[in-house]
Amino acid sequence: MTRKEKILRAAQEAFGQLGFSATTVKDVAGRAEVSFGLVSHYFGNKQQLFLAAGFDMADRLYTRLEEAVAGDRTGLESVVSYMTAYFDFTNRHRHRFPILLRCSPFSHMEPEVDATKVAAKFRHFIDVLARCVSRGMADGSIRPLPVEDTALIIYGNIIGSVRTSLLTAYRSEDLFGETIRHVERSLKTAHAEAAVTTMPGTARDLIASQPDSTRHS
Template sequence: MTKKETILRAAQEAFGELGFTAATVKDVAGRAQVSFGLVSHYFGSKQELYLAAGFDMADRLIDCLTEATRGDYTGLEAVERYMTAYFDFTEEHRRRFPILLRCSPFSHVEAGVDAAKVAEKFTIFIDELKRCVSNGIEDGTIRPLSVEETALIIYGNIVGSVRTNLLTPYETSGIFKETIKHVVRSLKNSPGQEGC
C-alpha cells in the first residue's frame, strides 16, 4: 500500500469515527504514521482530505455494486444483488465505512464541506438503482412504480439499515437480510397486481 493509500485509510477511520469538525489532520497523520506535511502535500486542505477519503470509499463501493448488478439478471434480482453487495461491503469495511455515513447527502453534510460535490458523487448510487428498477418494470419482475422515487426509497432503506447497524446500540444481526426481504417483497410484481 502506498503512503497516499495509507493516509486515505487513516482519514476514513478518523473522519468516520469523529466527524469532519472533531477529526484533525494531525490525528490522520498519527494514524497513518506519516508526517503532517506529507498529508498536506497529498491532499492540501482538511476539506479536500475529507472529500478524498469519502470519495475513495464511495468509488470502491460503486465498483462493487456495478460488478454485482451487471449481468443477465432480472431487475428485481439486480436490486437484491445491489443491496446484498452494499451490505456485504459495509461489513467488510466496518471500521472505515462510517465516512460514507458522514460524507453523504443522506446525512447532515458538515459545515465547511462542499455539499454539491457530495450530492453529485452520490447520484451514481441512485442512478444504478434507477437502472435496476427500470429494468425490472420493463421485464415485469417489478410492479409499475415511479422509478426515481422507488430508487430513493430503496436507498433510504439501505442507509437506514446501515446507520442502525453501525451507529446504534440495538441488536441488528438480522437487519440487512430483513431489509432485503422487505424491499423485494414491496417491489415484486404479482399477477393481477396493479401499479401506482
C-alpha cells in the same frame, strides 16, 4: 500500500469514528504514521482530505455495485444483488465505512464541505438503482412504480439499516437480510419469482455469513 493509500485509510477511520469536526489532520497523520506536511502535500486542507477519503470509499463501493448488477438478471434480482453487495461491502469495511455516512447528502453536512460535490458523487448510487427498477418493470419482475422515487426509497432503506448497524446501539442479527426481504416484497409483482430464494450467492449467503464478515476491516 503506498503512503498516500495509508493516509486515505487513516482518514477514513478517523473521520468515520470521530466525524468531521472532531478529526484533525494531525490525528490522521499519526494514524498513518506519516508527517503532517505529507498529508497536506497530498490532500491540502482538512476539507479536501475529508472529500478525498469519502470519495475513495464511494468509488470502491460503486465499482462493487456495478459488478453486482451486471449480467443477465431480472430487475428484481438486480435490486437484490445491489443491496446484498452494499451490505456485504459495509460489513467487510465496517471500521472505515462510516466515512460514507459522514460524507453523504443523506446526513448533516458540515458548512465547510462542498455539498454539491457530495450530492453529485452519491447520484451515481441512485442511478444504478433506477436502472435496476426500470429493467424490472420492463421484464415484469417489478410492479409499475415511479422509478426515481422508488430508487430513492430503496436507497433510504439501505442507508437506514447501515446507520442503525454502525452508528447506534440497536442490534439485530438479521437487520440487513430483513431489509432486503422487505424491499423485495414491496417491489415484486404477484407472479415474480422470489429473488432471494432463487439466486445463489446473494441475500441468503449474506445472511449466513454476516457474523464472520463483521471481523473484516
